[in-house]
Amino acid sequence: MTTTTMELSTSAEKRKRISYGMTLLVAGLLIYLLFGLTTQAGVSTTFGLNLAGSQAIEVSDLVVPAQLTVNLMAAIAAFAGAYQLAKGIRSTGWLIGILAVTFVIAFLTWAAQDKSFNLTGMLGSSLVRATPIALAALCGVISERSAVINIGIEGIMLMSAQTAVVTATVSGNLYVGLIAAILVGALVAAFHAYLVIRFKVDQVVSGVAINIFGTGFTSFISSRFLQKATDALNNSGTFPIISIPGLSKIPILGPVLFENNIVIYLMILLVVVMHIMLFYTPWGLRTRAVGEHPKAADTLGINVYLVRYVNVILGGMIAGLGGAYFTIGSVGRFDEIMTAGKGFIGLAAMIFGKWNPIGAFTSSLIFGFADSLQVKLQILRVPIPSEFLLMAPYIVTMIILTGVVGRAIPPAADGQPYEK
Amino acid sequence: MSETATPSQTKTGNRSSLAQELLVPVLAVVTGLIIGAIVIVASGANVFDAYGALFTGSFGSPIRLIEGLQVYFSTGETKELLRAIYPFTESLVTATPYIFAGLSVALGFRAGLFNIGAEGQFFIGALCSAFVGYSVKGLPMIIHLPLAILAGALGGALWGMIPGYLKAKFGAHEVVNTIMMNWIAFRLSDWLLNGPMKASGFRPVTPNVLPTAELPRFFDDPLRFNLGFFLALLVAYLVYWFLFKTTTGFEIRSVGANPDAAKYAGMSIVKNLVLVMALAGGLAGMAGSAQVLGVDHWVGQGFSAGYGFDAIALALLGKSHPFGVVLSALLFGFLRSGATNMQSRAGIPIDIISIIQGLVIVFIAAPAIIRWFYRIRSIKTEETVLTRGWGK
Numbered sequence: 001m002t003t004t005t006m007e008l009s010t011s012a013e014k015r016k017r018i019s020y021g022m023t024l025l026v027a028g029l030l031i032y033l034l035f036g037l038t039t040q041a042g043v044s045t046t047f048g049l050n051l052a053g054s055q056a057i058e059v060s061d062l063v064v065p066a067q068l069t070v071n072l073m074a075a076i077a078a079f080a081g082a083y084q085l086a087k088g089i090r091s092t093g094w095l096i097g098i099l100a101v102t103f104v105i106a107f108l109t110w111a112a113q114d115k116s117f118n119l120t121g122m123l124g125s126s127l128v129r130a131t132p133i134a135l136a137a138l139c140g141v142i143s144e145r146s147a148v149i150n151i152g153i154e155g156i157m158l159m160s161a162q163t164a165v166v167t168a169t170v171s172g173n174l175y176v177g178l179i180a181a182i183l184v185g186a187l188v189a190a191f192h193a194y195l196v197i198r199f200k201v202d203q204v205v206s207g208v209a210i211n212i213f214g215t216g217f218t219s220f221i222s223s224r225f226l227q228k229a230t231d232a233l234n235n236s237g238t239f240p241i242i243s244i245p246g247l248s249k250i251p252i253l254g255p256v257l258f259e260n261n262i263v264i265y266l267m268i269l270l271v272v273v274m275h276i277m278l279f280y281t282p283w284g285l286r287t288r289a290v291g292e293h294p295k296a297a298d299t300l301g302i303n304v305y306l307v308r309y310v311n312v313i314l315g316g317m318i319a320g321l322g323g324a325y326f327t328i329g330s331v332g333r334f335d336e337i338m339t340a341g342k343g344f345i346g347l348a349a350m351i352f353g354k355w356n357p358i359g360a361f362t363s364s365l366i367f368g369f370a371d372s373l374q375v376k377l378q379i380l381r382v383p384i385p386s387e388f389l390l391m392a393p394y395i396v397t398m399i400i401l402t403g404v405v406g407r408a409i410p411p412a413a414d415g416q417p418y419e420k
Numbered sequence: 421m422s423e424t425a426t427p428s429q430t431k432t433g434n435r436s437s438l439a440q441e442l443l444v445p446v447l448a449v450v451t452g453l454i455i456g457a458i459v460i461v462a463s464g465a466n467v468f469d470a471y472g473a474l475f476t477g478s479f480g481s482p483i484r485l486i487e488g489l490q491v492y493f494s495t496g497e498t499k500e501l502l503r504a505i506y507p508f509t510e511s512l513v514t515a516t517p518y519i520f521a522g523l524s525v526a527l528g529f530r531a532g533l534f535n536i537g538a539e540g541q542f543f544i545g546a547l548c549s550a551f552v553g554y555s556v557k558g559l560p561m562i563i564h565l566p567l568a569i570l571a572g573a574l575g576g577a578l579w580g581m582i583p584g585y586l587k588a589k590f591g592a593h594e595v596v597n598t599i600m601m602n603w604i605a606f607r608l609s610d611w612l613l614n615g616p617m618k619a620s621g622f623r624p625v626t627p628n629v630l631p632t633a634e635l636p637r638f639f640d641d642p643l644r645f646n647l648g649f650f651l652a653l654l655v656a657y658l659v660y661w662f663l664f665k666t667t668t669g670f671e672i673r674s675v676g677a678n679p680d681a682a683k684y685a686g687m688s689i690v691k692n693l694v695l696v697m698a699l700a701g702g703l704a705g706m707a708g709s710a711q712v713l714g715v716d717h718w719v720g721q722g723f724s725a726g727y728g729f730d731a732i733a734l735a736l737l738g739k740s741h742p743f744g745v746v747l748s749a750l751l752f753g754f755l756r757s758g759a760t761n762m763q764s765r766a767g768i769p770i771d772i773i774s775i776i777q778g779l780v781i782v783f784i785a786a787p788a789i790i791r792w793f794y795r796i797r798s799i800k801t802e803e804t805v806l807t808r809g810w811g812k
Binding site for chain 2 (some may be wrong): 216348391
């Protein structure tokens with residue numbers, strides 16, 4: 001029995017090793033064929049490392065010979081592939097890392113050959129664009145860790161976004177808008193929790209109903225009121241950039257991490273706090289117990305329903321913060337259906353991040369990077385239609401969900417109502 | 421996820437149980453309309469004007485109808501009469517794509533799949549039909565029209581099949597994947613409508629389909645009532661027959677009711693899931709075909725907006741039964757068509773319908789609320805809709 005399982009696992013390991021090795025080899029070849037051959041000889045690519053108007057100490061830009069860099073990336077990928085085939089690197093994370101990094105560097109060098117490309121600006125906008133995705137993902141993590149699926153994040157974010165901008169404009173205070181957005185998020189999430197816990201409504205159906213209601217309600221308010229009185233209701237301005245003294249002076253990292261608005265700082269803070277709460281406090285232990293085995297948790301005296309209510313509502317507050325980002329955190333006005341699927345991408349980030357706050361944040365960054373890359377490439381006039389670049393985040397999401405990059409296992413009781 | 425509806429349970433026994441089955445949906449719609457009325461009042465409009473416009477917009481004005489009939493019987497002139505029945509036929513026109521799209525989602529529900537991608541499948545179907553409709557020339561209608569419809573069905577089927585395959589093979593959740601496919605469809609259509617499929621001119625729209633690919637209309641302009649409506653009814657019957665009278669239909673319902681049992685009985689989960697998503701996509705694609713070939717004759721941006729979510733509401737309201745879907749599609753057709761009138765006459769944004777739909781879904785999914793609200797003792801609650809958590 002033991003030997004057969006071992007044999008099975010070694011043969012599966014072997015197949016996995018070969019497939020990863022081949023993938024890297026092919027990637028190396030593709031980099032060479034797609035980018036290496038089409039890069040002009042003797043041309044260099046400039047990566048800008050300074051951001052105009054930032055407080056960071058200036059450093060000189062990074063200028064690299066384009067063709068050499070691209071070919072070097074192709075060689076690294078191919079070498080890693082060959083090494084994997086021969087010896088095996090084992091760590092899936094490293095392999096995917098090498099694949100992604102070589103491909104992206106080669107692609108950027110190719111796309112910006114003979115031109116300048118601001119790397120710092122790109123990293124900064126990746127973080128900004130990752131913010132709503134990360135907040136949606138964190139909302140998903142906290143409620144699904146207690147086994148309640150919340151697919152209505154999109155609808156919650158829309159309603160919070162609208163509430164934020166309207167209350168902020170009317171009151172003239174952005175922080176009032178922020179609090180209102182969080183309260184609306186809590187309220188809608190509480191309704192979701194009530195439906196799925198008290199009435200045992202199918203969790204996905206309830207979430208979809210929230211999305212439909214949220215889309216309809218915000219569009220209704222928008223076309224009936226906001227569009228007619230933009231200045232009085234839908235023009236709040238946005239949170240100012242807060243530079244953290246000292247830290248914002250660090251080259252590259254300073255402008256990316258320490259010159260942001262309050263929503264982005266709160267998001268980063270939430271990632272850390274949620275990680276600690278989930279894994280190092282009694283509350284976290286209870287949450288995870290309720291998510292994995294509610295019956296056992298109940299036997300130990302944990303109030304399963306209460307834990308679920310609390311977590312779903314906390315999640316709603318986080319989604320509310322995410323909603324506020326869309327309006328008072330970035331553009332200062334509400335447009336119909338402005339979330340554009342970010343709530344769902346957040347759920348994919350949660351799955352890719354294996355229901356861990358830090359994992360969810362990291363995968364959100366990848367989506368944010370893909371999102372901002374597409375904007376930069378339009379500016380660089382890369383000969384690919386922008387519509388296809390815009391598809392990238394959605395395709396990446398689908399690939400991630402297939403589990404080819406490591407299977408994600410949800411909390412065991414995820415999506416199931418609990419009956420005493 | 422308890423109390424799974426077994427395939428045999430879905431038959432309605434006698435008249436009293438049918439009435440019971442209808443009670444919750446009817447009360448859900450009524451309650452939705454009442455809350456909608458509260459929203460209208462709260463937004464500072466007159467609810468009687470609004471719902472009055474909703475009624476005349478969906479059924480037509482009775483006075484006009486009588487006048488039209490009088491003119492017709494006294495002079496034989498049909499112009500007045502046609503004008504009087506215009507709102508009614510327009511509601512049926514609106515209901516046509518709803519029937520197809522609702523069937524798409526309902527079919528998915530029967531197999532335990534949640535197809536949120538009807539909107540993208542609709543768009544792709546419409547684009548494929550439009551393409552065959554305007555680019556293939558010189559065919560007689562008897563070949564060209566079916567070909568254009570088939571193209572739409574196949575396009576939608578492909579769009580549905582991809583998430584179905586990913587679900588069956590990798591366990592990737594269809595809810596997220598169908599939504600991703602929607603966004604990919606929108607971006608693809610942006611590109612197609614601004615590039616390869618763009619008609620000459622300023623706007624990003626396709627050329628008009630040729631007359632040989634148009635679904636024939638029964639009356640002169642402006643009445644757009646066309647063959648598509650009866651095609652939808654026929655397809656609804658075929659879906660009913662497929663689900664309840666064929667072996668494959670039984671397999672699909674078994675997979676939906678209890679995948680483990682179906683697997684042990686020797687049914688292929690992978691085959692059935694891919695098949696259902698392909699069929700569901702095909703139905704949504706046909707919704708797009710019916711709309712482009714029967715009504716608009718060209719496709720523009722945002723062509724499918726709202727149909728995906730509406731289709732979900734339809735399937736839930738119709739309890740995932742093809743005939744139930746037809747009834748609820750008619751209801752939504754009348755509501756939407758009337759809401760357009762309500763928007764222009766009473767200034768109520770058409771989005772009020774989405775609010776009502778969201779509420780109706782909640783009430784249908786949680787009959788206990790309706791029961792509590794109307795103090796009804798016992799309503800037989802049968803859960804027809806079942807989705808499962810991630811992965812499984």
